[in-house]
Amino acid sequence: MICKRDKKGYIYLEDGTLIEGCGFGKSGIRSGEVVFTTSMNGYPESLTDPSYKGQILVITHPLVGNYGVPKKQDISGILKNFESDRIQVEGLVVVEETDPHKWNSDMSLNEWLTSEGVPGVSDVDTRMIVKKVRSYGVMMGVISSGVKIDEPEKYLERKYDEIDFTEFTSPKVPIIHQGKGKDLIVLVDCGIKHGILQELYLRGFTIVRVPCKFSADKIMDYMPKGVVFGNGPGNPNLFSSLVKNYKDLVEYGIPIMGICLGHQITTLAFGGKVKKMKYGHRAINKPVIDVTDNKCYITTHNHGYGVFKEDVPQDMKVWFYNPDDMIVEGLVHQKLPIITVQFHPEARPGPWDVTWIFDKFRVMLNGH
Ligand SMILES: NC(=O)CC[C@H](N)C(=O)O
The missing domain is CATH 3.40.50.880 (Class I glutamine amidotransferase (GATase) domain)
Structure with missing residues (x-):
């Protein structure tokens, strides 16, 4: 597989499934509960929603990033176009991550994840992940951008349901x-x-x-x-x-x-x-x-x-x-x-x- 950011990406699911795709965003490994959203847009808002803390988000919409990431704007300290002042998800999984084509985009999705230290994985079959989650229920997982996941179990010791985020x-x-x-x-x-x-x-x-x-x-x-x-x-x-x-x-x-x-x-x-x-x-x-x-x-x-x-x-x-x-x-x-x-x-x-x-x-x- 040829990866446009020149790095591989991996997702490991608690049931032993290892999926290989392309890495984007910050290189590194994170763990979290793997959940999916069927939202077709609004990734700047979703990624900054604090309720996603501790979770790896799979977006089912096939194209993510095409309108980029806007500049932060606020009224009396209340942000207009983000749900909090930082990315909250532990990692992001998409089918295709694109560069922006929009007049008010300040940076690309890739640059945003990189600057906030969050790994992303693209070029994977998100439908397969969703089918698994729908059949077995949400599970813990590990996401890596650019690094092979050796001993994935060691990242899965802490369970999402037991942590006060x-x-x-x-x-x-x-x-x-x-x-x-x-x-x-x-x-x-x-x-x-x-x-x-x-x-x-x-x-x-x-x-x-x-x-x-x-x-x-x-x-x-x-x-x-x-x-x-x-x-x-x-x-x-x-x-x-x-x-x-x-x-x-x-x-x-x-x-x-x-x-x-x-x-x-x-x-x-x-x-x-x-x-x-x-x-x-x-x-x-x-x-x-x-x-x-x-x-x-x-x-x-x-x-x-x-x-x-x-x-x-x-x-x-x-x-x-x-x-x-x-x-x-x-x-x-x-x-x-x-x-x-x-x-x-x-x-x-x-x-x-x-x-x-x-x-x-x-x-x-x-x-x-
Ligand atoms: N958005 C929320 O407030 C989520 C509430 C709770 N953490 C849940 O997942 O059900």
Whole structure:
């Protein structure tokens, strides 16, 4: 095989499969959980989504990189075209990695991965990897750009489900984004996507982003009008202190919105269960049905754990579900001002059909 970057690339899967392709990005070896997304675009956003920390991302769309990587732009510290300030995936796997042809491209995908120290592998049969993951479930893997993987097992000792990745993605101290309106909200930041910050900021809120494990009392010191529990990486069942803080916050009766990891933490806090899915939902065109009016929305997803219908807490009503596999995609508390969604209402990348969820949150705060 002739490789355009003059280096080979390898992927080793936990089941013993070794795949040879071409290397790009930074030369080196990394390990992680191998997951796939069927998103057709939005790789700058996906690669910087902190919920992908600890994972090797396989993009099924055959051509990646053709519109390059834009310059970072922000409004009040909120990034417009990336979901965080760095690449979060451990490695990237694509069929074909291309050089950019777009007016606002600042660098190529290859240059970006190289500058951020992330290995990429191209020229592999991503469909074969996806079929394996769909049949056996997600597995750990090793990715290498430019280096042969000797003794791959030694990279697979730590299991994704047992690691708390929020120590890499959550801020150490609070960060404030001053909004134009009068209301202040606290956002529990376990690795927030800037798209979520943007949607809240656009609605006039001043946002105080607090570290993932911040106590309820410290959150309430800011006298927020409401609290958002955002997205984040890893296994929600490891976050017992976060669940405890959530329960303490419920005692204050404050309105809460949970998004993605926040939906899962809400479920756990009210006595429900969150389990690992076989291979998760990662795409920008997943259907969810709103049970209140039976409308179907096409939405962005990135999660590997889910709430199954038998695991919904007693006090909560199902709001959304996914008609493909019946996973519970949103909940409403029967008495308290608490709403959650498993999908990403901010999209980024993806369709904007469900940004009204943020309006619903604002209405909920005003009515409280
Ligand atoms: N995007 C998220 O918040 C993901 C939540 C959780 N880490 C999961 O994979 O299910």
